[in-house]
Amino acid sequence: MVDLLKTPAAWPTILLERAGAPDPTDLDAATRAGAFDGLRRVIRNFGATATIALISGAGLRGRGGAGFPAAVKWRTAGSTDALRRYVVINGYGADPATGTDRFLLEHDPYAVIEGAAIAAFASDASEVIIAVRADATEAIRRLESAIGAAEEAGFVGFDIFGSGHAISVSVRPVQGAYMLGEETVLLKALEGKRGQPEQRPPYPAERGLFGMPTVVHNVQTVASVPWIIRNGAEAFAAVGSADSPGTILVQVRTPARHGIAEVPLGTPLRDIVALGGKLPAGRSIKAILVGGPSGGLLPPDLLDTPYAFEPLRAAGAHIGSGSIVVADDRACIVDLARLLTRFCAGEACGKTIPCRIGTRRLVEIADRIVEGRPRPTDAALLEDLSADIVASALCDHERLTTLPLSSGMRYFRSELDDHIVRSACPAGVCHPIAVAAGPISQGDHG
Amino acid sequence: MSLLPGLGIARGMALTLRRFFEPKVTIKYPEVRLDPPPKFRGRLQLLYDEWGTLKCETCFQCAQACPIECIDMGGMDTRGRFHVHWGAPETYGERREESALRRSGRPVPDPAYQHFAAVDLTALDAILDEFDHDPARMLQILEATQGAYGYLPVATLKRISQRTGAWYAMIYGTASYYGHLRFEPAEATRQAAAVDAHRPSEGTYLSALDAALGGRSDTPGTPGTPGTPGTPARA
Numbered sequence: 049m050v051d052l053l054k055t056p057a058a059w060p061t062i063l064l065e066r067a068g069a070p071d072p073t074d075l076d077a078a079t080r081a082g083a084f085d086g087l088r089r090v091i092r093n094f095g096a097t098a099t100i101a102l103i104s105g106a107g108l109r110g111r112g113g114a115g116f117p118a119a120v121k122w123r124t125a126g127s128t129d130a131l132r133r134y135v136v137i138n139g140y141g142a143d144p145a146t147g148t149d150r151f152l153l154e155h156d157p158y159a160v161i162e163g164a165a166i167a168a169f170a171s172d173a174s175e176v177i178i179a180v181r182a183d184a185t186e187a188i189r190r191l192e193s194a195i196g197a198a199e200e201a202g203f204v205g206f207d208i209f210g211s212g213h214a215i216s217v218s219v220r221p222v223q224g225a226y227m228l229g230e231e232t233v234l235l236k237a238l239e240g241k242r243g244q245p246e247q248r249p250p251y252p253a254e255r256g257l258f259g260m261p262t263v264v265h266n267v268q269t270v271a272s273v274p275w276i277i278r279n280g281a282e283a284f285a286a287v288g289s290a291d292s293p294g295t296i297l298v299q300v301r302t303p304a305r306h307g308i309a310e311v312p313l314g315t316p317l318r319d320i321v322a323l324g325g326k327l328p329a330g331r332s333i334k335a336i337l338v339g340g341p342s343g344g345l346l347p348p349d350l351l352d353t354p355y356a357f358e359p360l361r362a363a364g365a366h367i368g369s370g371s372i373v374v375a376d377d378r379a380c381i382v383d384l385a386r387l388l389t390r391f392c393a394g395e396a397c398g399k400t401i402p403c404r405i406g407t408r409r410l411v412e413i414a415d416r417i418v419e420g421r422p423r424p425t426d427a428a429l430l431e432d433l434s435a436d437i438v439a440s441a442l443c444d445h446e447r448l449t450t451l452p453l454s455s456g457m458r459y460f461r462s463e464l465d466d467h468i469v470r471s472a473c474p475a476g477v478c479h480p481i482a483v484a485a486g487p488i489s490q491g492d493h494g
Numbered sequence: 495m496s497l498l499p500g501l502g503i504a505r506g507m508a509l510t511l512r513r514f515f516e517p518k519v520t521i522k523y524p525e526v527r528l529d530p531p532p533k534f535r536g537r538l539q540l541l542y543d544e545w546g547t548l549k550c551e552t553c554f555q556c557a558q559a560c561p562i563e564c565i566d567m568g569g570m571d572t573r574g575r576f577h578v579h580w581g582a583p584e585t586y587g588e589r590r591e592e593s594a595l596r597r598s599g600r601p602v603p604d605p606a607y608q609h610f611a612a613v614d615l616t617a618l619d620a621i622l623d624e625f626d627h628d629p630a631r632m633l634q635i636l637e638a639t640q641g642a643y644g645y646l647p648v649a650t651l652k653r654i655s656q657r658t659g660a661w662y663a664m665i666y667g668t669a670s671y672y673g674h675l676r677f678e679p680a681e682a683t684r685q686a687a688a689v690d691a692h693r694p695s696e697g698t699y700l701s702a703l704d705a706a707l708g709g710r711s712d713t714p715g716t717p718g719t720p721g722t723p724g725t726p727a728r729a
Contacts, residue, residue: 145699182674222633224672224673224675225671225673239630240633240634240635240668243671341699373703387699387702391702
């Protein structure tokens with residue numbers, strides 16, 4: 049059970065505007081609350097070009113992690129010559145500890161469907177595929193019944209709003225690999241192939257699903273679109289920071305509680321962490337893990353960093369899955385970074401060598417340090433190897449896999465040195481006195 | 495120590511000098527290219543890592559790239575699952591032998607290795623009809639096949655390849671990638687139970703989070719696991 053955290057009244061709600069509805073699949077109630085009003089306006093009044101201009105003016109950026117401007121994707125896909133075009137909505141939510149996308153799909157399926165339909169209309173696509181994690185059965189059930197109801201009402205499907213446009217919307221449960229969160233991997237899975245990322249460019253907006261132009265969006269990106277159409281680009285641009293307007297869902301997890309909240313982009317981390325309540329008496333914040341398994345570990349003195357794409361990247365973290373985990377002083381940074389890196393390395397698809405072998409070596413080095421068998425050069429080796437992996441990476445998964453260790457080294461260097469030089473763990477988590485019963489077998493890394 | 499001081503150096507330099515005037519084997523590759531014999535296909539070599547296990551991850555990328563489909567393989571993939579699918583069908587019996595398995599880098603778990611047994615394909619044909627023999631819907635076909643047979647027997651994969659026209663290596667590469675697809679009956683795989691409950695690596699990550707939060711185990715329901723959806727507690 050994931051709760052919705054109470055946010056200050058001054059914070060606007062864009063994504064979760066209708067999340068309080070007793071039955072999210074009730075189309076009548078949703079339309080009374082404004083659902084499909086945006087799509088109607090787009091089709092009847094605006095047309096594709098004006099819609100793209102509006103979204104471009106609002107400055108909407110992709111919530112999937114990279115923060116790419118949505119309007120550019122639509123324009124590229126719409127202007128690429130092709131037989132058909134697709135809109136793929138990524139609701140996979142790869143981070144196993146974050147349920148923000150699923151929460152949104154469950155509580156406001158119509159916002160996602162409407163936003164996807166607007167994106168499809170603006171980029172001249174005829175098919176919308178919403179990819180959802182197969183174990184999110186409730187989200188799939190609600191989405192399917194919502195699509196059914198919207199089709200019956202003529203909001204999606206053949207001839208939407210009597211305009212002659214056909215946009216078919218379908219749900220595809222996908223499962224089986226963490227990497228499905230990456231857009232080109234998800235497209236591979238939808239094509240029925242082995243899920244390995246592709247070199248970009250060409251971006252999916254030019255050559256995507258089945259070689260056709262494909263707009264790939266996170267559920268939160270498209271769920272913001274109807275609000276922008278209804279309330280105007282200026283209203284949206286006024287929310288959040290100047291270069292990343294709008295709101296985003298985060299999942300805050302502290303020792304005290306955990307839950308989902310909608311926060312304007314650019315909110316200082318301090319305010320977001322405060323949503324998670326006070327730490328137990330006598331405990332202090334040691335690190336904040338921002339961005340999920342491949343997130344960065346930030347020290348408490350960076351709590352004033354704005355939660356937005358560029359400032360986080362500069363600080364050595366990223367928005368990623370929207371997960372914000374607060375670790376108190378009982379946590380060992382090296383051990384935490386090692387476990388995160390091990391997870392990411394184990395989930396690597398193995399397509400490129402820097403990822404397949406490089407990340408495994410990262411884990412081995414971290415294992416050595418934690419288990420009390422460090423070599424004096426290990427810190428330098430970690431830095432070099434991380435830089436090499438980032439420089440030669442194919443996809444973002446492999447670039448970001450280095451983040452826990454590299455940000456951990458950047459901000460918690462003394463703790464790492466304690467492990468390497470003094471064979472001591474200040475937090476008392478690791479027992480670095482040759483715990484390893486023998487050489488590490490490969491099975492440990494699977 | 496040599497008798498004559500400097501003799502060793504002289505010998506070494508003589509060798510250098512001799513090599514200096516010999517014809518060169520190295521070519522300046524991108525500019526100059528060798529003309530290999532028409533049947534030359536390069537040499538396939540699998541490397542071993544420092545623990546003596548094969549570095550091959552059975553990702554089937556080489557098999558997919560092979561224009562005449564002569565590559566097939568056996569080994570352990572990144573998920574710790576084992577795959578033996580190499581050689582012509584007639585030699586499967588021989589490949590099943592312990593020594594063959596051992597050569598592939600795996601301790602032999604069970605002598606009765608039943609992967610290649612024939613199975614009743616009527617259920618599969620119905621599935622293929624349902625999905626229109628469409629290779630683009632391969633994942634759904636594989637999931638439905640696993641639903642019908644409990645796992646993906648080799649015979650079914652061969653049949654899918656035959657009927658959809660997709661390469662066997664392609665299908666196998668797809669099936670071996672996704673964690674929820676398996677090649678052995680659920681009860682035969684030691685991690686099958688873990689896979690059904692939860693991906694093992696997801697557990698690693700969640701436990702790392704718990705560790706970060708001071709070993710707190712009273713979390714009401716792990717986020718991200720299938721379960722009851724949260725009700726919005728808006729105030």
